[in-house]
Amino acid sequence: MKNFLAALLGLCLGVQAIAQEHNTSANYVKPTDPLVIKNLAEWEDLKFGLFMHWGTYSQWGIVESWSLCPEDEGWTQRRGPYANKYYEYVKAYEDLQKQFNPVDFNPEKWSQAAKAAGMKYVVFTTKHHDGFAMFDTKQSDYKITDTKSPFSRNPRANVAKEIFNAFRQDQFKIGAYFSKPDWHTPYYWWPYFPPKDRNVNYDPKKYPERWQQFKDFTYNQISELMTDYGKIDILWLDGGWVRPLATVDTTVEWQRGIKTEQDIDMPKIANMARKKQPGIIIVDRTVPGEYENYVTPEQSIPDKPLDIPWESCMTMGNSFSYVPNDRYKPARAIVHNLIKIVSRGGNYLLNIAPGPRGDWDPIAYQRLKEIGKWIDKNGEGIYASHRIAPYSIGDVFFTQNKEENTVYAFILHEDGKKRLPSSLELPLKEGAKLQNVSLVGSSLKLRWKTIDKNIHIEIPEKGRDLSPDNYASMIKIEYVYL
CATH class of the missing domain: 2.60.40.1180 (Golgi alpha-mannosidase II)
Known part of the structure; x- marks a missing residue:
């Protein structure tokens, strides 16, 4: 295994994530709940937030989750000795749970650096598509707090809770990223069939009992996050192919691959979330309707203002996940992005990926310090600002x-x-x-x-x-x- 990891890491050095296009949805539906309206208005005033993709994939320094997906795209390609042996690769990937031990984890250090840079909210990946939970879910043992994970013996093993608590102490709004698809649970990728692509690998209409198990599994995990992790301001749902078939937009290339009904009953999830977390913003990415309270262009800035709430999620480096020797954008480029986004009425969610030991690259701290120095002088024109023609x-x-x-x-x-x-x-x-x-x-x-x-x-x-x-x-x- 050590030889495998060394070979894989060597091949993955410099590998960069190729961003998957996430189009902004048409037909925006304004929320009607007064508490949601209030929270959304407050969020729009914050302008600058921190995104963090972190999971066992940082152990190898590869793109988050996607190498498990049997699609031949730039962000899904496997590397290393098991590249041509899919199930052996999956086993090695899932065994990262036994090695992932981020002993340098210190969320207060992150919060202080982000606050000094002028960031006002945080969105953290509680679970990505690979299904590994960075919180203490009771629905699965594929989690950082399970005894198979060496970090489970650390008093701060419930990473999501520790991050939310640390940032909440610094007056950040708290966002929980959660992947609707889960490529680990047998309720989504049933081992009876091989996975074909990112979608569920069986027909939910033909096997409704199994799909109901997946719906229950998803509902219960989100319920845990809404119950046991303090005040949550944003539920940021990724994996827009898990959606009612009727909402698929066939003019969008990646949505054409959605062939089956994958309705997880968002009304039930949203009602539960807002009962436990009154006023929570729900971001059901790329699924138009009442549960996409703001839209999320990825790795891009709209050419002109949008007349709905929106947020560009973009990386400080080239990858959303930790990659050794990643190339970090200069502070000048980040400040320019912030100005362009805010002038067009949006928010800027800037991603910084922690490494396998549980800290950011020193360059990330330097960038935040440089950004903060500029924000200290010019923040008056950024925060709580509105767009104005000619933009x-x-x-x-x-x-x-x-x-x-x-x-x-x-x-x-x-x-x-x-x-x-x-x-x-x-x-x-x-x-x-x-x-x-x-x-x-x-x-x-x-x-x-x-x-x-x-x-x-x-x-x-x-x-x-x-x-x-x-x-x-x-x-x-x-x-x-x-």
């Missing part, structure tokens, strides 16, 4: 405050840019009187005047120099209403 002009992106009496213009600076321009032309907000224009972080007064529907701004020579860590400058434009 962007070239490299300038706009937001406005809730009262709509202040507009923020973010000027994005590419690496190597050393000076602001000597003058700017920005659009004038209609129906209000311009009161003041200032460059945030500078004590110098700007000279400005209105010309037709524009504001002409002159930046003094002394105020034009840019420090290397000034990834974007923020112009604050204040108005009064007559």
Whole structure:
């Protein structure tokens, strides 16, 4: 086994996740529950959150779960000595439970770093598609707290609870990621049949008793998370192929492979979740209807604003899961993504993947520190902001405050840019009187005047120099209403 792991790790170095497309759903249904509406509005104000994919797959440093799936796609390909021996590979993968021992696990360290970077909510993978539970489920022994897992003897073995408690102490909203498909349980991939693809491997209509067992299994696991893990603000459900067949959108390529009815009774799950967690946001990804309270474009930013609540989930590195020697995006790119997303009315959920010992790469901490330094100066234009037309002009992106009496213009600076321009032309907000224009972080007064529907701004020579860590400058434009 040691030789196998060494060979597999060697082949997996540098392997990067190829993002699966998750389209935004049409026909958004606004929630009607006042508590959900309130929670959703609060969430929209937070703007910046932390995502964490973590499981036994980090032991090998491979893409999360997908190598178990018999589909020939970039993110599903197996590597290592058992690549051509599917069942031996599955056995070796599931035996990672016996080796996964993240002794450096310290969720307070993560929470403090995320808070300092300006993050306001967290979404953690309690269970990915492989079925390994990072919480103390009573429905399966394929979990981190089972005696087969060496970390089960650690007093902090119930990882999800420890993470939620640590981040809750730092006033984060708490999100529980949960995979609806479970490729470990015999109620979804029945060993009587070989799995063919990501979907259930039997016909639920032909074997309704077995499908009911899967529905009960899923309901009970989600109920545990809603009962025993403190206040949960978001139930983030992944695996959109587990859905009523009638909701399949055949214009979306990956949904064309859904051929069977996989209804898990979301009304029953949602009613239970909201009884135990009043006001909880439910994100049934890519399944349009009343249980997709916000949409989740993955590894992408919409080209224009969406008129519904949305969140781009994107990776700090190239992979959602831990991969050795992953390439982390520079802080400048992350700040620019944040500005673009917020200017279009969305939230930014940035993924950082812990490694097998239970900590992030030191580079991730450095990135968060750099982001936090910029946020400290410019967060006023990010948090609780709203979009405003024209949203962007070239490299300038706009937001406005809730009262709509202040507009923020973010000027994005590419690496190597050393000076602001000597003058700017920005659009004038209609129906209000311009009161003041200032460059945030500078004590110098700007000279400005209105010309037709524009504001002409002159930046003094002394105020034009840019420090290397000034990834974007923020112009604050204040108005009064007559």
